[in-house]
Amino acid sequence: MIYLDNAATTKMFEEGVDLYKKYACHSFFNPSAGYGEAGEIKKDIASVRRSIMKKLDVLQGDIIFTGGATESNNLAIMGSRRNGKTEYVFSMGGHPSVYNVAKELERMGFVVHFVNLQENGQIDYKHLESLLNDKTRLISVEHISNETGAVNDLKQIENLRDKLSPKALLHVDGVQSFCKLNVSLSKVHADFYTFSAHKFHGPKGVGGLYVRNINNLKSIVFGGGQEEGFRSGTENVGGIMAMGLAVEKIDVEKNLKYVKSLKEKMVSILSQDNHVHVNDFEGSPYIFSVWFEDVNAETLMRAVAGKGVIVGTGSACSSKKAGNRVLENMGFNKQQIKSHIRISFCADLNIEEVEKAGRILLETYNEIREKVL
Ligand code: PMP
Numbered sequence: 001m002i003y004l005d006n007a008a009t010t011k012m013f014e015e016g017v018d019l020y021k022k023y024a025c026h027s028f029f030n031p032s033a034g035y036g037e038a039g040e041i042k043k044d045i046a047s048v049r050r051s052i053m054k055k056l057d058v059l060q061g062d063i064i065f066t067g068g069a070t071e072s073n074n075l076a077i078m079g080s081r082r083n084g085k086t087e088y089v090f091s092m093g094g095h096p097s098v099y100n101v102a103k104e105l106e107r108m109g110f111v112v113h114f115v116n117l118q119e120n121g122q123i124d125y126k127h128l129e130s131l132l133n134d135k136t137r138l139i140s141v142e143h144i145s146n147e148t149g150a151v152n153d154l155k156q157i158e159n160l161r162d163k164l165s166p167k168a169l170l171h172v173d174g175v176q177s178f179c180k181l182n183v184s185l186s187k188v189h190a191d192f193y194t195f196s197a198h199k200f201h202g203p204k205g206v207g208g209l210y211v212r213n214i215n216n217l218k219s220i221v222f223g224g225g226q227e228e229g230f231r232s233g234t235e236n237v238g239g240i241m242a243m244g245l246a247v248e249k250i251d252v253e254k255n256l257k258y259v260k261s262l263k264e265k266m267v268s269i270l271s272q273d274n275h276v277h278v279n280d281f282e283g284s285p286y287i288f289s290v291w292f293e294d295v296n297a298e299t300l301m302r303a304v305a306g307k308g309v310i311v312g313t314g315s316a317c318s319s320k321k322a323g324n325r326v327l328e329n330m331g332f333n334k335q336q337i338k339s340h341i342r343i344s345f346c347a348d349l350n351i352e353e354v355e356k357a358g359r360i361l362l363e364t365y366n367e368i369r370e371k372v373l
Contacts, residue, residue: 002357005312006199007146007176007287007344013201013249016242020203023238031235032226041237048244052208055178055247056193058185061212064230065240069175069196070097072209074220075231076171076192077101077140081216083167085137087111091123091152092329093145098173099325102140111135117329120281121150129160136165143183144176147326147342148279149287151181154188169216175199175207179250180286191216197243200250201346206239255347260285262345262354269358276365277336286346291332291339292365294372301341303364309357312342 003011023041031041049063066072077088078101090102092114106112113131116124123141132139139161144151154172161168171192177183178193179200185193189212196207211217214228223232263285270276275293292300297313304311327337345354 001308001310002349002353003310004343004345004349004354004357005310006346007342008312009198009204010201010346011348012198012203012242013246015249016202016245019245020238020242023241028237031237032224045235045237045240048240048247051244051247052195052210055252056183056185056210057187058210058212061185061210062214062228063208063210064217064227065206065208065235066231067205067236068198068207069095069173069194071231072194072196072207073097073140073171073173074101075209075217076194076211077105077138079218079220079230080138080169080171080192081218083137083169085135085167087113087133087135088137089113089115089128089131089139089168091115091141092117093121093123093142093147093150093152093326094140095142095146095173095175098140098142115141117150117326119331121145121148121279121283121326121330122152122281123157125153125156125160128157129164132160132164132168134165134167136161136168138169138171139165140171140173142173142176144174144181144284144287145326146176146287147324148281148289148330149176149283149285149344150281151177151283154190158189176284176287179247179252181256181284182252185210185212197239197246200246202243202246203239206236206243208243256285258347259345262349262351263288265351265354266343266358269355269362273362273365275369276362287342287344289327289340289342291336292341293339293369295339295365295368297339297341299368300361300365303368304357304360307360307364309360311357311361312344313340 029038052063115128118124169191172190174193175196178195191212193210198204219230221232267278278290324337
């Protein structure tokens with residue numbers, strides 16, 4: 001099988017599974033317990049916090065471990081300080097775990113603005129500029145779109161925030177960028193940054209939220225007071241440790257260079273066919289979208305899966321729903337949207353696999369197209 005849906009999830013590192021097992025079967029103590037063994041676990045968890053801060057290139061702030069990015073996004077948005085301001089600004093490109101929280105805030109009576117996307121999938125910075133004011137409480141944007149790979153310019157967003165609503169907090173959904181792009185939160189002053197382990201070869205159901213100033217956050221889960229009271233519930237120790245292993249193991253720079261070459265190969269193959277449209281927006285090399293004239297993406301996806309090639313049709317979380325908010329906002333029409341697939345890489349793939357998958361995609365597309373035309 002050639003798996004090209006790494007934006008949906010990735011395969012765990014085997015060493016991470018071994019480490020998980022160690023913390024599940026041997027060092028299985030509850031980190032909140034009073035005996036020495038438990039204290040050791042607390043220290044191990046603290047070392048993962050340090051690894052993550054290092055990867056984010058930041059000294060100041062805290063890491064709150066959560067049950068994954070959906071929870072981190074909810075925590076950042078619903079738990080962000082109520083500083084007397086009433087307006088929120090969200091990207092139209094946000095993952096449902098952000099977009100649906102925004103919709104909930106709207107139902108609660110807050111003023112919620114959505115920033116449109118440009119044709120290249122990045123947010124429209126001019127539109128953002130027009131929405132910010134001194135009532136803005138929180139701005140939430142995805143660093144990299146999980147649908148298209150478009151990379152938002154965080155520095156530009158931060159500068160607009162500083163100029164027009166300096167008290168507003170900035171939340172970045174970093175799920176598709178953490179451990180994939182070099183992220184420096186010393187240079188970009190996001191207040192919250194979300195990540196999820198299973199997107200970078202860690203386990204599912206564990207992730208976290210970077211918080212620059214803990215005074216800006218309130219808990220949304222109440223209980224035993226773990227994670228300094230910001231996320232009650234016994235820590236997923238094995239998951240956190242396996243995530244830490246992945247963070248340590250991944251060489252972002254090296255992988256990025258390599259994955260770029262994989263994307264270039266795939267784009268060069270797909271571009272040989274005039275009826276195939278690669279959305280090559282110079283986004284993240286890990287994710288790109290492409291649409292195939294006259295053919296339904298679901299049909300193509302199933303047909304290539306039958307030949308051992310796995311691709312996505314948009315975000316796994318939204319693939320069941322009709323339409324696609326993100327692509328629609330970028331200006332694609334219904335037919336084009338229906339023909340879109342998403343290809344997403346990881347550094348485990350080799351170039352021969354990518355070449356083979358590209359050929360299978362083109363061959364299969366032409367077989368289907370001949371039948372439908
Ligand atoms: N944000 C983005 C950008 C994502 O791609 C995803 C996963 N598709 C999530 C949030 C949600 O992550 P999780 O399923 O781990 O909660």
